[in-house]
Amino acid sequence: MEECLPEMVPISANVKNWTVSELIANGRWEWRKLQGLVPDETLQKISGINSFCLHKQDDPVWDKVRNGFYTVKKGYMETKMKKFVVDGRAGGTFSLPNSIWGKVWKLKILPKITHFAWRCLVGAVPVKEALVRRRCCNTSVICPICNQEVETIEHTLFLCSRFQGVWFASALSWKIDCNRFQSFGLWFEKILIDDNVLNEFQLAYVAWIIWLVWKERNSVVFEAKQHDPIKVVQLAEKAVREFWKANDWMVDDDEPVTKEIGWKGWRPPDFGVLKINCDGSCSLEAAAIGLVCRDHAGGFMWGFGEVVKSNSAFLTEVLAVLKALVLSRI
Incomplete structure (x- = not known):
């Protein structure tokens, strides 16, 4: 030896x-x-x-290629082959598997939305926390929409109290659990790979909502527009249906977004019946309830929301159910 x-x-x-x-x-x-x-x-x-x-003078070389010359194409391929380590919530990190990228690029959505999903996964979205962490600006990291929490990509798209209503009002009727939601990357990996309960149309619908929530955030911040979660939901469903029809991927206008065997979220009612979903949220400062009414195809009929007097989560939920019963008789 x-x-x-x-x-x-x-x-x-x-x-x-x-x-x-x-x-x-x-x-x-x-x-x-x-x-x-x-x-x-x-x-x-x-x-x-x-x-x-x-x-001879020394010249910089890139050791990933034989000739030593760097090109954007080679740089992109090298980056794509690696596992991204992305910042998670509370300072944590996680690794994205290579299998997720093929799923992202195959989503049947507009290229700009695919690119935005990629930016979200690699932490390239200019939220307040990211800008301050990278020393791009010297400003507050607090969310400019709710003025309560640090504005991360997870907070903006899911956890902000102003945008949680978008997911609840959607045809998926998702109620975001703020305590269990860890990071955008883990969530996206779960719905793309692990759960396998969303069909292609539902995944496109989710991606469109993510894109429109970000656009809505920018409209509120930079154009001082009024936030309208119902409008975001309606635009998302209209846009994804029109895009799919234009590409001959969808033939039935009445096809409900949630029509999929094994779907564990919102279930449509029988034909001719309306369904009301209600929810309540309570904090130390205030409490509020929200209701959404949809038909058998998942189509939005009406929505309702108001601030209530309550000192517990249970009482707030009861008030939401009571309001649903009252409005169902109108």
């Missing part, structure tokens, strides 16, 4: 920080310095280096 190892030469402390340029003078090797610094076998290999190479 010892015969296979190269000869080791001890290096004194005063030469440990030498660079290659300090071993060259006037285009020639400083053999006096090299002797005793490296083994004789290595000296023979150094002597084989052409002297004209020593006169």
Whole structure:
């Protein structure tokens, strides 16, 4: 085993920080310095280096390709082959598997929405927390919509109290659990790979909502527009249906978004029957209830929301059910 190892030469402390340029003078090797610094076998290999190479200036090279020249295409492919390590909530990190990228690029949605989903996954969305962390600006990290929590990508798209109503009002009727929601990447990986309960149309619908929530956020922040969760839901369903019809992917206008065997979310009522979903939210400062009425195809009929007097989550939920019973008789 010892015969296979190269000869080791001890290096004194005063030469440990030498660079290659300090071993060259006037285009020639400083053999006096090299002797005793490296083994004789290595000296023979150094002597084989052409002297004209020593006169050339150093050039940066990229070690991922043979010719050393970096190109955007090669850089993209190298990045794509790696697992992304993305910032999660509360300072955590997680790794995205390579299998998720193929799923993202195959979503039947507009290319700009696909690109936005990719930006969300790699943490390239300019939310307040990301801008401050990267020292792009010196401002507050608090969400400009609710003015309560740090604005991360997860908060903006799901956890903000102003946007949770979008998911609840959607045909999926998702109620976001703020305590269990960890990160956008883990959530997206779960619905794309792990759960396998959403069909292609439902995945497109979810992606469109994500895109429109971000656009709604920007309209509120930069254009001072009034937030309207019902409008976001209606635009999402209209847009995804029109896009699918234009590509001959969908033939039935009455096809409900939630029509899928094994779907564990909102279930449509019988034909000719309306269904009311209600929910309540309570904090130390205030309490509010919300109701959404939909038909058998998942079509939005009407919505209702108001601030109520309540000091517990249970009482708030009861008030929401009571209001649903009252409005169902109108």
